Amino acid sequence: MAENFGQTPSQTVGPYFAYGLTPEQYGYPLKEIASGRLASEDAEGQRIRIEGKVYDGAGAAISDAMIEIWQADAKGRYAHPADPRGSNADFRGFGRFGTGTDPDNRFIFDTVKPGASGDGQAPHINVTVFMRGMLVHAFTRLYFSDEAAANAEDPVLSSVPADRRDTLIAQRQEGPGGVVYRFDIHMQGDAETVFFDA
Amino acid sequence: MTDPTGYTPRDWGSHPPYIYADYKSTPLRGPTRPLVPLKATLSELTGPVYGHETIGKLDADLTKNGAKNGEPLGERIIVTGRVMDERGRPVPNTLVEVWQANAAGRYIHKVDQHDAPLDPNFFGGGRCVTDSEGRYRFYTVKPGAYPWGNHPNAWRPNHIHFSLFGPSYLTRLVTQMYFPGDPLLALDPIFLGTPEKARDRLISKFSIDVTEPEFALGYVFDIVLRGATATPMES
Numbered sequence: 001m002a003e004n005f006g007q008t009p010s011q012t013v014g015p016y017f018a019y020g021l022t023p024e025q026y027g028y029p030l031k032e033i034a035s036g037r038l039a040s041e042d043a044e045g046q047r048i049r050i051e052g053k054v055y056d057g058a059g060a061a062i063s064d065a066m067i068e069i070w071q072a073d074a075k076g077r078y079a080h081p082a083d084p085r086g087s088n089a090d091f092r093g094f095g096r097f098g099t100g101t102d103p104d105n106r107f108i109f110d111t112v113k114p115g116a117s118g119d120g121q122a123p124h125i126n127v128t129v130f131m132r133g134m135l136v137h138a139f140t141r142l143y144f145s146d147e148a149a150a151n152a153e154d155p156v157l158s159s160v161p162a163d164r165r166d167t168l169i170a171q172r173q174e175g176p177g178g179v180v181y182r183f184d185i186h187m188q189g190d191a192e193t194v195f196f197d198a
Numbered sequence: 199m200t201d202p203t204g205y206t207p208r209d210w211g212s213h214p215p216y217i218y219a220d221y222k223s224t225p226l227r228g229p230t231r232p233l234v235p236l237k238a239t240l241s242e243l244t245g246p247v248y249g250h251e252t253i254g255k256l257d258a259d260l261t262k263n264g265a266k267n268g269e270p271l272g273e274r275i276i277v278t279g280r281v282m283d284e285r286g287r288p289v290p291n292t293l294v295e296v297w298q299a300n301a302a303g304r305y306i307h308k309v310d311q312h313d314a315p316l317d318p319n320f321f322g323g324g325r326c327v328t329d330s331e332g333r334y335r336f337y338t339v340k341p342g343a344y345p346w347g348n349h350p351n352a353w354r355p356n357h358i359h360f361s362l363f364g365p366s367y368l369t370r371l372v373t374q375m376y377f378p379g380d381p382l383l384a385l386d387p388i389f390l391g392t393p394e395k396a397r398d399r400l401i402s403k404f405s406i407d408v409t410e411p412e413f414a415l416g417y418v419f420d421i422v423l424r425g426a427t428a429t430p431m432e433s
Contacts, residue, residue, distance in 0.1 A: 003284035021295060021297070078244035133227035135215070197235050
């Protein structure tokens with residue numbers, strides 16, 4: 001069948017997305033569909049925090065980016081009909097956070113560590129980056145520094161030039177509040193994060 | 199129906215580039231290295247699911263969801279259309295989120311310092327879910343143009359921001375809908391960053407059929423997302 005309709009072009013999320021897409025985080029009176037909190041206190045799995053900043057080509061932390069994450073639950077299952085193992089109703093696996101409310105312009109996600117989905121991929125989280133000044137969103141992935149063996153076998157990570165793989169590895173830190181994985185996103189420069197044509 | 203094994207690629211001939219010099223925030227923010235090809239895995243064939251349970255009863259009526267003591271000022275409009283894939287197949291039950299300036303060209307966002315009035319009866323954000331035929335529908339007021347700092351005397355054309363998920367992680371789209379005949383379109387680097395052949399897809403069409411007599415003007419804006427492929431994409 002012919003593809004008769006051209007894709008609607010992407011446009012930037014702009015500087016004023018917050019009251020539409022992350023309203024509660026920014027204090028606007030609209031219920032938000034997703035936030036930085038993906039898992040409740042009693043969610044099954046290892047509770048982790050993911051935090052990082054988004055840096056521009058001048059090394060400045062960007063204050064008007066929006067990060068979305070999409071992940072499997074602790075058993076590696078996705079809450080979506082295309083995952084034949086069935087969904088976990090208690091864990092939707094989607095988070096959204098703007099970098100404009102934290103004093104240091106961090107994004108912060110409280111979630112559970114995803115399990116491996118059983119198809120040879122290491123545990124990972126899909127990350128989408130939006131911001132003023134970007135007309136098209138960018139896809140990247142977050143892997144975990146304490147999964148070295150699984151990371152070495154991961155087909156997607158293996159497809160990335162070896163000297164750039166580190167840009168996709170979140171670094172585990174144990175803090176007083178629990179486990180934090182640090183994942184900074186560099187839009188440009190020597191440490192430019194790998195972005196995918198997915 | 200079999201599960202999709204992939205989606206058509208992002209058509210880079212239809213989307214703007216990451217770096218478009220006339221839009222002056224892009225040169226320091228867009229990736230500069232080639233994107234690494236990624237063949238879809240389960241992680242990309244799945245994606246967030248938000249259905250009708252997500253929607254509050256006034257969420258799709260921006261003329262009411264921010265009202266405090268009256269109706270918002272401005273030209274009342276209806277914005278509707280079909281969400282579909284490149285083959286014209288509907289994308290049902292998918293979340294459509296919108297946000298926009300008020301009729302005076304002022305966003306409620308705290309960062310917006312444009313010297314135009316806020317409207318106590320207009321918030322500017324809303325959402326709805328497409329029906330079984332992929333149709334969505336909002337009531338709102340026509341957003342005003344507003345100045346921005348990109349270059350001297352820069353003004354954004356009237357526009358409404360749209361955010362859609364579609365059926366998978368790969369079908370995500372954030373875009374802007376414009377209005378027909380707007381003289382600012384020819385001067386706007388965000389619109390002009392789009393390849394010329396695809397720009398018209400961002401402009402809604404006035405429709406007398408959608409227009410409600412004695413009430414509101416109608417605009418139609420169809421949205422085309424990447425479509426599922428039946429066989430794995432060849433690299």
